[in-house]
Amino acid sequence: GSVLSVRGLRKDFTLHTIDGRVVEALHGVDLDVAPGEHVALAGTSGAGKSTLLRCVYRTYLAGGGHIWFRTAAGDLVDVAALPDATVADLRGHEIGYVSQFLKAQPRRSVLTTVASAGTARGMARDAAREAAAAALRQVGIAEHLWDMHATVLSGGQKQRVNIAAGTIAPPRLLLLDEPVSALDPANRSAVLDLIARLERTGTAVLSVFHDLDAIERLATRVVVLGGGRVLASGPPEQILRDS
Ligand code: ADP
């Protein structure tokens, strides 16, 4: 069974223009992600990829349709219709989201930033600090940076701290929105390895990557969006060859 089943998802935005024009970002999207599957969203800029991820994470409230999510307890919940209080719980325990930007808390060290993502998901404090150290090593953040404030890091360092925090206690479903956009090839490769390892633990991933080789390396399936609709879906080799 799927962890995520999106059905007929719609989302409109009313623009802040004089005539209040409406942009239809998603026009009835269907999509499934199974445990251990990595579905990469592809399509031109403005196709609706980020909007889809944000509807699943409930940053945006869907304008129509259903976002069925299978919880660890086996319950099927519609993220599009959940009360806000339940959404917070789901985000804390089952659905993770990593954007290209780290939301660094002021006066919090790099190590604490990552470790607190673990304690928020129920890890014991010491275990979380150990796991945070391991994750930071893996994404190539040198130890002398661990007690610095996360706010002072470079863009690429922040991005690596963000992915360490987002993967320290892997959620059932991980949403990735261009998590390697600011990284040089070596660091990028280390982060992609970390994501590949997650999939083998059964985490379901729904991602947006700008570069085709990340999709080729990680995705088990590619879903191409265009104008808010699903244009194609299939194995990466097939989709990347046809497009
Ligand atoms: P992609 O991630 O594929 O580049 P987006 O999901 O960011 O596409 O955008 C899809 C469409 O929705 C675009 O036309 C974009 O301008 C519009 N859009 C996205 N977010 C907003 C927003 N917060 N307000 C208004 N329009 C938005």
Ligand code: ADP
């Ligand atoms: P997209 O998915 O369309 O590439 P993002 O969702 O990553 O765009 O961000 C939308 C805009 O908001 C970007 O132009 C970015 O500059 C800004 N933004 C979003 N989150 C942050 C953040 N945490 N810090 C700084 N800027 C941010």
